[in-house]
Amino acid sequence: MARSDAVAHLRLTLVTFAVSVLGIRIYLAATGYPQIGGQTLHIAHALWGGLLLFVASLLPLLIADRRVLTTVALLSGVGAGLFVDEVGKFITADNDYFFPAAAPIAYAVFLLTVLVGLRFVGRSRECSPRADLRAALDLIAAALDSDLTPVQRAELDRRLRAAATPGADPSDAPSEEELRHLAAGLLEVVPSSGLQLAPVRPGRLRRLVSRLDRWVDRRLTERLLRTGLLVGLTVLGLVAVSDLAVITAIAVDLSDGSTSELTDVANGFARIEIEDARGVGFLFARAVLDVLAGSMLVVAAVLLVRGRRRSAMELARHGLLLFLTVVNLLLFYLEQFAAAAAALVQLALLYGVRRYQDHFVERS
Template sequence: MFGTRVSRMRWRSEAGRLVTVMAVGFGLTVVITRLYLMASGYPKIGGNTYHIAHALFGGLLLVIACLMMLLLIGRTALTTAAVLSGVGLGLFIDEVGKFITADNNYFFPLAAPIIYLAFLLIVLVARYAARTRKRPPALVLAEITEQVGDQVGARIGPQRRDQLLDQLNRLDRRTFGPEMVELCTALTDYLKAAHEDTRPALMTRVVRAATRVEAALLPLPLLRALLIAVMFAHAIWTLLRLVLAVVVMAGWHTPWRELDHLLDPSQNHGWKSLVGLGIAAVAQVVVALGYGAAAVLWTRGRTELGVRLGIWSSLVSLTVVNVLASYFSQFLTVFTAIAEALLLWMLIRFRTRYYAAVGE
């Protein structure tokens, strides 16, 4: 009964963290690769006869990541495989323009939205995997057994040991048979007797240090004022740019050709593409109004509603506006997406710290 019930596929408890690591590796790899190629003049490896595309290196890293998951055990192996798979996927999909065009066009406009959508899909999978799920006690016990097995013969940190012991104590053993109850007891005894690593894990030390620096450099009142100012500026700049874009597309031009190109994304695109540009423009208006309303509400003391509206405005911009805008200006969209992702993260951090402070 026990073996039959737990042998099926199930979510790892750390699935959300691992896929998030993969998503971060993916996003950073695409951005760094494109910026490096642009700065270096798009060099080629292989000479006149061969062309060794970086997609091949991406495939190699994906193979290495798969081998690590198949051959090795432990959290370190899984985390390393998540990093390598993210980097490998980023190198591979960065050349998607060559795979979908007859002339191997790396700069094909549709490539950027495909890359962006793939990144968003992985992020959504990460958030879905991180959701708390109610699982049968037998499945929880099987996972704890696997995790304890990874720690056999090694020192275990006190935080990790307390976490595993807490999971064991919260199991409803009334549904277990005698052999499963005995396994729970054995696991508890082993964890209590295991050699303890008194030093905090590296990531724990980094997080603690970052939290102290954040509290010192960005206290909540300063962070609040900064976020309100950024959202106001974002709303004003978005509306201003839309107005200037309409003026330029109508025939007026500035003395600077580069600025005209920046303001007129319709250049060299057909009417079908302009439909997507129109949808993006409408979504940008919604985002600008959302940021503006969030900032006004926040200044009037409605903190919770203001933060929530700012978060939703960021999500709409990241998932709708940037997907469509990347077709017209992939490099500008990259920087815009990074800035808006940072704004979203800061809003979420403010909400977390604010609720913690209110709870105290």
């Protein structure tokens, strides 16, 4: 079962991972790829990443304080980013830092972390006395390190009540019944146990985020968000559909029975140097998937104009997920880390689609 604060720690790990990978690439490009260690030694930043990962693994083993988990999430994200950034050196015979597959591998690690995290967080929705009691004990452990927030205190009470409620199935195992008695006992003790509520004193960053949320809620009306989604989905969709030019160029070159200039044609549409049929195949596959996902976004925009909001948002969500999970793997191979800009735009649109669904479609 996932921890009660798993989502926050996972988010911090992912953000620091992405920032460290992109940050180190930008820094090295801006400074001419300097080397630490002189002419004899080369201290790669993967070593610093490994050191941070080692420290992150030691902290929860040595320190019995849940607050250290924030530091662990931060060090894990940065350490993994520094380590994975040099994956090209580890998988090539000539230690090629610029190996084209390095960028999609780093992106794949990011995606896998998201999927694994969602898998474990999803387990926290398990409904059983054992799961509810675990969640309650996790919150009680948190109260030993710091005062509970009002939200955490309410969640603790809800979990204990759920764990103490008798099940409808008379065939419940004896162990389940014992857990219900334990939860009932804790439910009687906790309200008078002196667990304190943390004073609500948000820091500057939290206050800034709260003000930003309130500003967005006031200004981001249904009409404004719908207009933004229409523009974003249409532009991104048409840009993706324009990859028909790639398909056409390759098809025309193949139609005369000669492939001698095929790689020259393909290199006009990629940032890396395409030298063989495999690279051309990757480019062609990316173009086909680009057209498919882009068409989904364009159709979603048309549906939104016609007032079919639910269908439009579902189609847009699937199209954006196709971009983020499949198309971008090929895009990172062909365009390298410049593809991160496209991924950020897609994530922003996906956030807009989700917000529109939650605030204006599901509530209508």
